[in-house]
Amino acid sequence: MTDELVFYTHPMSRGRIVRWMLEEIGRPYRTELLEYGTTMKAPAYRAINPMGKVPAIRHGEVVVTETAAICAYLADTFPEAGLAPPPGDRRRGPYYRWLFFAAGPLEAAATNRMLGVVVPEERRGMVGCGSLEEVTDALEQAVSGSDYIAGDRFTAADVYVGAHIGWGMASGSLERRPAFERYWERVGNRPAAIRARAIDDAPMPAQVQPAG
CATH class of the missing domain: 1.20.1050.10 (Glutathione S-transferase Yfyf (Class Pi); Chain A, domain 2)
Known part of the structure; x- marks a missing residue:
């Protein structure tokens, strides 16, 4: 299983939030730009997100959609970035x-x-x-x-x-x-x-x- 991090987005979408999060964690990632009404609704991308919406990420075999969920996932998956309080921390x-x-x-x-x-x-x-x-x-x-x-x-x-x-x-x-x-x-x-x-x-x- 590869641990490649792939980011599906459009520059004028909530993907801008995920882009910021990806830059904060500082790990290599590959961007796939999608267009509204075409590639975003195509079968290939609907296999990633059946809603046909961005953003989404694929990390190895793990797919995460919904911007807040992506931010939480990345913070927990890359704890070395220090972007989430550790379990048990009152914060x-x-x-x-x-x-x-x-x-x-x-x-x-x-x-x-x-x-x-x-x-x-x-x-x-x-x-x-x-x-x-x-x-x-x-x-x-x-x-x-x-x-x-x-x-x-x-x-x-x-x-x-x-x-x-x-x-x-x-x-x-x-x-x-x-x-x-x-x-x-x-x-x-x-x-x-x-x-x-x-x-x-x-x-x-x-x-x-x-x-x-």
């Missing part, structure tokens, strides 16, 4: 909490806003995200308590949460607040984040080798 709780808060309530509430979906007040209890205001307040509190989302150390949760905050402020789906801007300044200017953006913003080669 493991907030690490999981905010990683999946961003994948659930934050993404749902932000998407509702972008689509103009308004959940009636009397039905907010039926949706997991409640309201965008509640989500935004909770997130602001989370990034205000310490330098990083799970304590004093950068983790994969900061990749995922940070990417959502950076994109949300840029797109208008998330209110700009001083706490968000300070947090994004800290995490968004990491060398791996800058490298990842440069790769996705430029014409890409068939194979990418992380620098360093």
Whole structure:
């Protein structure tokens, strides 16, 4: 079994988050660029992800889809990168909490806003995200308590949460607040984040080798 790491993506997709994560772990990976409506929906890729969506990774015989799951998998599979609190560490709780808060309530509430979906007040209890205001307040509190989302150390949760905050402020789906801007300044200017953006913003080669 080969342990080759293959990354399936499109430069204008949530794959940008996974690209950042891959650059953080610093392991060689091969990129397969897919196009919406064609190669992304072709049988060859549907064998990887039946949804026909990116991103996805294949690590040897292991396939992982869903951006937050990919980040968590890579952090645990390559512990030498130090991107996840070790099992038993008290930071493991907030690490999981905010990683999946961003994948659930934050993404749902932000998407509702972008689509103009308004959940009636009397039905907010039926949706997991409640309201965008509640989500935004909770997130602001989370990034205000310490330098990083799970304590004093950068983790994969900061990749995922940070990417959502950076994109949300840029797109208008998330209110700009001083706490968000300070947090994004800290995490968004990491060398791996800058490298990842440069790769996705430029014409890409068939194979990418992380620098360093």
